Amino acid sequence: MADLRIPSVQHLARNWRGDSKTIARALVRLALNPPRFNYNPLYGAVRDMLVLGVPYDDVVKGIQKIKREKVRQNLLGVLPLIRDHFAGVSPDFFQAIDKRYYPVGRGLMVPFEPPMIYGVEGQLYFPWFSFWRQNPLSNERLSLFVTLVDEILMQDPDLETARFEVLDFSCRSPKQARELRVIDARDIPRLDDHRKTEMLECFAAGYFQALEELAGAPPPPPGGQKDDRAPDPNQPGLFD
Template identity: 75%
Template sequence: MADLRVPSVQHLARNWNQQPTAIARALVQLARNPPHFNYNPLYAAVQDMLVLGVPYDEVEKGIRRIKRENVRQNLLSVLPLIRNHFSDVSPDFYQTVGKRYYPVGRGLMVPFEPPLIYGVGGQLYFPWFSFWRTNPLAKERLALFVTLVDEILMQDPDLETARFEILDFSCPGPKQERTLRVVDARDIIRLDDRRKVEMLECFAEGYFQAVAELRGAPASPRPEERPDSRSPDPDQPGLFD
């Protein structure tokens, strides 16, 4: 059986859909065709430049040692944007944050692991890095993500005053280069509790439908779902695209 990992809070939001069957399809596809790279070298690059003061040229050389060309070029398309954003930042402190879990429903606990926090002049900053090239979080999916993160931060006295920013490194249009768009989470309207619960219940239903399908068991759709709801959704992004 293909392995279905529990998605993170960010991936939950990005793969949310009005129909649980569409969520299930996306998760099954991911389990059967998992990604073969990650952006961890960029998090290490942030720490090297921001904390250790490693020159940019040295950090770039490290990325260029990555053998797979498509992965190497993808990371190099982001690295200068990271350098420019943090070039004038001199943190008083920098630290990583331990993993937390958010209860979605039906026993499903979704992990949340902030990459880092840092402080400048008494202000705590919590940057969230969104490295998707296309289809970044937007509209209700973005509101869901920010709402959940807000709740998690408010449960931690050390993080509740942090300035939450989303660093969006996506391309503004087809065949265009990546840019950096900094989104202040304070500008995002939060979901009310009723809508949040509805969306989480929908995701949990889709997740367990995916688990059942991968185990070879039938997964029954909700009665209110129409038969044609199983048709592909062109706006539904992959988990790590």
């Protein structure tokens, strides 16, 4: 049986579709052809530059040690945008956040693990890094993600006043370079409880349908993808 990992909050939003059967098909495809690439080195790069004061050129040299060329070039395509965004930022503090879980329905608990928070002159910042090259969260899927994150943040008195920003590093078209679009979460419409529950129930139904389908499917070939393509999941891995 192919391994269908429980999606994180952002991957739930991205893989949401209008009916459970379409969600199930999307999740089955992902389980049978999982990505072999993540953006974890970029989180380390942010920490090194913001907290440790590591020079940008040294961070680049670290990324250049990655053996797979397409992976290396993908990371280097994002790194200058990260540098420019945080240029001049001197945080008073910087810390990782413990993983939390959000109940979707039918016993399905999806993980939510923010990469970091930091404070500058009394203002707490919560950046969410969206590294998808194409088809980033938008419209109702973005509203679903922001709505769920809001609920999670409001449960923690230390985070409820944080400025929540989505840092979208996608391309406008496949042939163009990445650009950084900073989305203030306050500008994203929230879903009402009825629509949120409806969407979550639909996703949960699709997830369990996918599990049933995969139970009778042959396992994927050892090692997954054999070529050197660099699939483009979000942080830190498709279902992390």
